[in-house]
Amino acid sequence: MLLFDLTAFSGVLPRRSKRMLAPEQAQVAENCRLLSGKLESWLDSGNGVTLPLAGAIQTVYLYKNLYWFHWNTDVDTVRSPIANNTNTRTYFTGDGVPKMTDDTIALSSAPYPANSVILGIPTPTIVPTVAEIQRTNYANTSDDLTGGAESIDLTSGGAGNYTLSVAGTAAVTVAATGTTVGTGFGQATEGNPITFNLTTANTISLTLNTGTLDTNANGEYIKQVEPGTSVTPFIESPGSGATLSVAPSDPNNSESRVYVYTWVRRWNGFDEESQPSDPSSIITVTPGTDAVTITFPTSGPTGNYYPSGSTFLKRLYRTQSGSSGTSYQFVGEIDVATATLVDSLLAESLGESLITTGWDPAPDDMKGLVEMPNGILVGFRENEIIPSVAYQPHAYPQAFRQSVTDNIVGIKVFGQSAVITTVREPRLMSGVSPDSLSLEKIELQQACSNKLSMVDMGTYVMYASPDGLVAIGPGIARVVTEDFFKEKEWRALKPSSIRGYYVDGRYVGFYDTGTVKGGFVFDPGTGSASFSFLTDYYEAGYNDTETDKLYLLSDHNLLEWEGGTTLMTKRWKSGVDIEDRPTNPAIAQVIGEQDATNPVTFKIWAKYALTNGAAETVNLVHTEVATDSEPFRLPGDYLATDFEVEVQCVNSVDEILVGETAEDLKRG
Template sequence: MARIAINQFDGVMPIVAPRLVPETAAQIAINCNLERGRLEAIRDPKYVKALDGISFFRWARTDGVHLWINWSVDAHAILHPSVSSRMCIASSTFDYTRVTDQDIYPTYRRLGVPAPTKAPDVSSPEGFASDTDEVARISAYIYTYVNVYGEEGPPSDPSIVHKVKSNATVVVTLHPPVATTLTPLGSVKFRIYRVVVGTNNADYQFLVETTDTLYNDTKQDAELGETCPTVSYDPPPDGLDGLIGTSNGQLIGFHDNEVCFSEPYIPYAWPIEYRIPVESQIIGLGYFGTTIVACTKTRPYIVTGYDPSALAAAQVPFDQPCLSKKSIVSTGTAVYYAGPDGLFMVDESYTGQIVTKALFTRDQWQALQPETIMGVWHNERYYAFFHGSNTGFIYDPSRSDIVMFDIGGQPIIDILYSSSGDCIYLKTATKVFAWGGADTWRSYRWRSRKFYFNHQRAMAVFRIDGDPPDDAMNLCFTLLVDDVPVVSKRVIQRSELGVPLRLPASAYGHTFEIELEGTTSVDEIRVASSVDEVADDE
């Protein structure tokens, strides 16, 4: 008497020998949906639209329009943290980090406002005071640029300090940005600030906002306004890459080996003192909460701190370089990326671990070409797509197993998860597809562990319980005995589900493996030496 019964279907653990795989786990699991424990097929991708380029973004605009953006370079886009109708885009290949809005797209402007490169010139028709003249005040000036969004950049160097006579006029001459800088800023205004000398310090206070390059200053100190608030509002460095956003309204990117931070909810201000160097070249960034994980060519680093002016970087003590920028995935509680030994995770404990260590040997992992992995997080699972192919895998942390997939069609070159659509989108060279969005099903293949009996056994019957999706039967049962397929039976009638079906006399040996292919959903498979053993349990 012998019986095999499988009533839960799990993924693969390639590191484990076929005879040692857990009873519900698989040697092969391709295109299987195992979320509910039963064996189900995944749906085919659904065609969405034609789209060129090598990277893309789905912009869910505030006017209800969903706009597809594409670039011919590897770019990162993120919604503006304080103005929902704007979008920020960064790429190491861009001359400057970009911003656009619903009214001007596809035109882009520069994110951030540069400081003027020249100090203001000052003169006075009455002449400046000499040592013998009555002095009304000590004056020096700075000025800033203000872009079309009303965003103000850092100030110029100060003008020469002069002593101003009583009732005299000071003519302040400003220098507009050069044309190459002006164009991405949109129209520019100037804000002029004048020094006010106090008992202990000197502050530059607001004088006037103007569009003219000449201003005649006759104001008294008491008429001046606030102190210049944008002294540290440097623009992001040119070539900023890996743009991400955190829950505290900051944008973060990297440049060479520096992690760069914006002011919270002021994404055009990237103070130089908010740039945190690490000891290795950065590949990309991830985050959980307000903690940033810098994935580098050597070890990962974590950058922590609620106050952006008091951030600190610490090395995670694992030699796990990041092999693929697009493999970096932020889940809310952890960051995953493809390392040389497996899928690596840094979590809220600020430690790291190879989460696939119990699934792959290093050689097995390397054979997958982890440097090609593009990852997204969806439904509490890590979806890995191999760049330039139609294949990948799904890692389920709750089950600690893997399901492979092969979706056919053109090679995938980029992916993204859209929270507004709650969908993974796949990009080929010319088209966009929605993962699992079609009405058709992708045929699965699932092979059990190798069940071993000390003495040879004869299996006589099998039984499959399940149901076909859309009432379309598509199921093939194969039994391998001592590594040889001895029967391959297509189950084509719904009436063949839930009843014993005969096996040939050749189903006799020490080891048995069950393989199922098709789209019919399976709840349980039983193989036994007698009809009674596959009957419903009492």
């Protein structure tokens, strides 16, 4: 009679009594690679590097497939979703305030990243000041001055305020003919226009006092000098001197406007713009006649906002009314150290509308950064969810933020959605726009015991709860290990210590109970061959999806999962085989790949009384070190009904047989 004929091997089922296990189920399964039905070993981890950062390392991240970022804190990293990210800009939270880096500053020295800067751009706090500059346009009348007195007939121009501007080395005087010129007449020089009042339409006299105003302008009339060259526009006529122009202010053409400005960090091909300052005071000007000088602070925000090679700018916007309401439109930009900018633009020359209103920087205590589809980054603090503007990873508007009832533990993205775990129950977040992300409460009272246990499994997220591993996704929200563990057995692993990783559809976790460190492999897709333990322990790790590799950290040594060349020693112990009558198995056989270098150690236990009248106990009755697959004899000095077997080896095992006779093994 055969007691054991084991041709399939699966994992442990701690929830079930060892007397109730199916033949293929185990009460011990350590370092067992249960993928093919046979009993195999995992390769050890290897092919490693040593990380230089002092102290306990909690986070590792592979940068550009070559450099290892690592920190002493729990850090979440996201590569920029913006196109043309040639410098591999990367954002991260958990190392103080939210930060970013790229290969121009991160790789100057180890440990990496060598340098980083604050992620967000703060809001300017100083309001810009504004002042009006009046000037002349091309007028209804003009005259050439070559010396002496000239007259200009302003009958067609009518009464009103006039500004006279000149250029060059000349000085021009307005002279009155009678009492038609009121206050403000006098002498105009370059940069110093005069404004005078013509009480009635009349002819005025202009006198060139000194110098000449002769400039050859390549045959073209210059109707306006742009701000920065002169604030006083004029007209020149080639050859004979200057044609001076005067024009009245038109009160019917005036407009009121306000100005705001933003800060812009320009770095390696990307602009990051803050939300605008508070608006300036209202100023009323005549478009085309008047200009406005805007004065700003000459320094940017205080703090670590200035990476090497970056430029900090100020962008100016002003109000503009249209059919769809009033908006701010772009006027110009200047270096942060420049104090003033002169705005002489007409409405049709304004640029794009301001879009950064409400673009708050990331809060200093934001953590848990992840990337959702459509260029949305999401972090959290306490019970608040904090999305970014799409494809603007530096901006996290207050208007986009949502809160949940309980403090958030972590966020993990899968597909088009994200699972948000809390200290009570999870939420499912989905959506394509950051201002309209939807939250669905999952009716499953399962808190997340450790943010680092959360793993993207492809179509769902898995995490450790106090009761077991939980899976959340479309059509699934349950404790998926409830058939394997009771609460007592699961909590013995200390779920708050579990760190999880994805390996080929399996959840690989590592735990530290305070007295025991180890790991486990949970395969949700293989039925009873689902859970086995690992004797190795690693304190941090990184899944590189690009190369489909898992890297694990032991002290400061970073190793590749199954990257070594040595098979791990596995141990597999069966459940209890219960026979109908007392028996004494006489022979056993382990069919596998063992040899003299790598033998298999076979053990068999039986439950019987060691002496007459004594209670029955489970006793190890034989240990065999087998170097081949030939049968071997078992001792024959006892009778029992309950038997257990175990193998320990590195090479694979195909079958374990235990029988009463040699003929039994042949029939097996």
